[in-house]
Amino acid sequence: MSEPTGGIRRSQFSRESILDDYRLGHLSRQASYLGRREVLTGKAKFGIFGDGKEVAQLAMARAFRPGDWRSGYYRDQTFMLAVGALTLEQYFAQLYADPDPEREPCSAGRQMNAHFATRLLDAAGEWLDLTSLPNSSSDISPTAAQMPRLVGLGYASRIFRCRPDLAHLTHLSRGGDEIAFGTIGDASCAEGLFWEAINAAAVVQAPVLLSIWDNGYGISVPIEYQLAKGSLTEVLAGFQRDKGVTNGIDLYRARGWDYPALCETYLQAAEGVRREHVPAIVHVPELTQPQGHSTSGSHERYKSKERLAWEKEYDCLVQMRAWLLAQELAGDEELRRIEEEAKEAARAAQRRAWEAFQEPLREERRRFAALARDLAATSPARERISAAVDVVERHDPVQRRQLLATAAELLVATRGESAPARDALAAWYDEQAVAGRALYSTHLHSTSSRSPLAVSAVAPVYASPPETVNGYEVLNACFDAAMARVPEFLAFGEDVGALGDVNQGFMGLQEKYGLCRVTDTGIREATIVGQAIGLALRGLRPLAEIQYLDYLLYALQILADDLATLRYRTAGGQQAPVIVRTRGHRLEGIWHSGSPLAGILGLVRGIWVCVPRDMTRAAAFYNTLLAGDDPGIVVEVLNGYRLKERLPVNIGEIRLPLGVPEVLRSGRDATVVTYGACCRIALEAAELLAEAGIDAEVIDVQTLLPFDREGVIGHSLQKTHRVLFLDEDVPGGATAYMMRQVLEEQGAFWWLDAPPRTLTGAAHRPAFGSDGDYFSKPNRETVYAAVEALVRS
Ligand SMILES: Cc1ncc(C[n+]2csc(CCOP(=O)(O)OP(=O)(O)O)c2C)c(N)n1
16 A cells, blocks of 8 residues: 655645645535534534545545546535535535525435535436536435445446547547546445445456545444454555556555645546556545534544544644645745635625525515415404414524425314415415425436437337247347447446356347447446446446346345435436346246345336336337436346247337336236236136136236336226236235225226235245245236136125
């Protein structure tokens, strides 16, 4: 691990720029102090700040260039300010949860403070010129969860560099020269995601520069409880790259209060990362946390007196000041003036942010108060109304929820009164409820012209006679056509490269399109998805393969916390249209035949979930998702790869709309609603039922998210009046989800003549072997029995 001993050369930076750093360091520190005060005085709910990390981040910012990327966490305010990715007003606007995206561009009030992001898209969902901007992917709270996407943000530069055919995408990359800066706290390095990600970055040699802000604690827990040997330096040592011999990582170390060493380290490290496209880690020990972890506790409770005294002495700004004086770069008076100016500027920014946040709310309060007073003028409840308005008018700060709650109380108190003033207040209430939903419940999915919901069907066309092939060959043709059609499209995963995936969907495509487009990865599901998120954030179109649906669980946290929330948590400022390909349902044994869809459905709102029954439909969904700008998961049917299908001559064009079920068999007596591998079983059961004189309708929902946007199932129930929801998930799993959709959302309850039923897999995981499968999953006979009982009931 290299630790520079010399200082920055005096000629390297001008005196002015060094003093600018000092000024910004103080500005940021003051912002932390003010931020805490705002929380403690009730103007903000919670605060977490970057005090104590200023100097290291100023040094890191010196190595950052427009077009570079950040994937970090809540301590990075100084860096964000220094690279021009955030203003102080925006910083405070987020603290206040200001929902205006202009004033709070990181998340429009949706994320807690210090969860940074820059806007990558314009209001129409088009990419901004990312190469000219400081780019930050959107932070999330789970510790180390910024790491998987960091791999992809760096890896994208590698892709751009090895793909001259993408050179025309000048708004996305300058030939892969951009590097990805990561940040993480020392304690978060105990997370599995950290190790998986740095190993992946080392293996793929992603140009990533990761800083570890090491203050020796994770909240109250000291480093000895977090890491072997209590030392990051020691445990990271094995990753050290041996230049020209091994891949690995370049490791650096610079103490958090040592401004010249930090500057030199960052310049050197970033230069290497950029030039050689290798990952580097800068371990920054001896950092402090002057205000403790966050506003929810005090560090005096768990830090010793000695440690607290050391933190005062080695505060990075104190040490930088001493260095400035020792170097005679400034005198005491000049520094004092800078500190005072920074204090004033921070206070002024805070006040401006507060006023900008509150003024529209005050205006809303004036409207509410005027309407309520109008009502008081004629209502017998005038005293209660006046008292309630007085309370609202005295309340500081103004909150929408208080206005709405009070209005609701007044409408209840005046129920039965018919006065125009009451109607006006009721109308205002409705209008505000709608406005609130627009502020807080939009942007879960794309609303751009490229939303996959806007993609319409393109039917398959067959030769005459049609060519009949194995299911996997349909997919192979689809992916081949997609590679040829969409230059940004690339695919990777375990066994996807040389082998062409375990079921040959990508067979021959690495040879045809090269290593940069069809690539093997290690066994690391969370960072396979993270890699895809980073690539998609940078404008590429990744297909990330998770070998089996059962192993999606390894990636489910990143899918749920990062990918699914991305568009929502940035209020449409960022997107990552990742396609996750996986295969599941029937095969053999506990971990190769799972269908845990309810778990997935519950966690990935924000991602579309396609469950095609065959490979032609899977191909059509891949084409649909590739034409759109939202992420999606496609679950192929594991035992369908060798079933024969007709190969469409227009395989590259076929598309299936999302959320449109298909009626596979028309019937009068009962409707069986299912998907995936169960479609075949339902159809076989329908044949048996027909023998017994029961005419079953079978519907394939095709996608679970979105679900039956056209009410096809409800329409069927108007005819059959009986319904069975069928799948391989556990009881109360995805069948319960489907039942709610149909009965509650579509209001189909009213059409039923018999209680709705579900038929599912057993509550346990499916047993191995054909008999294990038979008794663990629905089969033709159990479907027959369930429908017969339904019809006879
Ligand atoms: C997965 C997860 N577990 C627990 C937490 C609660 N938590 C928030 S910050 C934190 C400590 C992180 O310490 P460190 O990584 O050293 O960063 P620091 O805050 O010291 O900069 C913990 C435990 C969380 N956010 N995510």
